[in-house]
Amino acid sequence: MKQHSAPAIYIQLKNRVTVPKGKGVTLGDIAFLIAEPELKESLESILLMKPEQSDGNLILIDLLMVIPRIYELVPEADIEPIGEGRTIVQIESSVERRKPSVAMFVLVWLLLFFGSALTIMNFHADVNMQEVQIRIVEMITGHRDEHPVVFQIAYSVGIGFGMVIFFNHLFKKKWNEEPTPLEVEMYLYQKNIDQYVINEEYSKMRRRGENQPENVEDGR
Incomplete structure (x- = not known):
């Protein structure tokens, strides 16, 4: 007699x-699956929940919610979880996105431009950069020039070029595949936001008396 393996x-x-507002969240929306071809489509279509207005725009779904739903469809399944045991579902509003404001863009650009310029000028004033440049030119040429314009122009161009290399970005062009410092900071910021959402959602579950995994405070 043949025995069928699970x-x-x-x-x-x-x-x-991200899930559109009003759409139910299915297993295929939140997970990558590897299963037998005849099971995969049915698994991906499992409806996990139908978000309501009271749920807000961020919802946490973890494996403790997913596994029982899989067993309902395939009772004898051998489930092998991989990676993180939770996912954050963001409900996308149906309201059309507003077009970017040109006035706001110009205002932010001017604030950043003048803020950066003042920062550089204050630094140069603190370290007496003008005198330093005069001394450098004197060391190179052998005579003192109170207004080393050529050196100052080259220095200014060098600052701009150095910033381009440091941020690895010029408009939409990147010099290599390494992330820019801004991209790294945005990644860390998003990671911290996600961890905060996870902790908050598990706290709500705890208050409601629902089961939750251990070691969620440190992201494990």
Whole structure:
């Protein structure tokens, strides 16, 4: 007599997904699945929840919610979780996005431009950069020039060129595949936001008396 082995289902939850407002959240929306072809489509169509207005625009779904729904469809399944055990679902508003404001863009650009310029000028004033440049030119040429314009122009161009290299970005062009410092900071900011949302959602579950995994405070 042949024994049928339990079908293996490998599941990896996505870190963060966006779902249109009014649409139910399915397993296929929040997870990558590896399963037998005849099971995969049915698994991906499992409806996990229908977001309501009271849920807000950020919802946490973890494996403790997902696994029972899989067993309802495939009772004998051998579920193998991979990676993180939770995902954040962001509900996308149906309201059309406002067009970027040109006036706001110009205002922010001017604030950044003059703020950066004042920062550089204050630094140069603190270290007496003009005298330093005069001394450098004197060391190179052998005579003192109170207004080393050529050196100052080259120095100014060098500052701009150095900033382009440091930020690895010129308009839409990147010099290599390495992330820019701004991209790294944005990544860390988003990661901290996600961890805060996770902790807050588990706190709500705790107050409601629902089960929650251990070690969520440190992201494990």
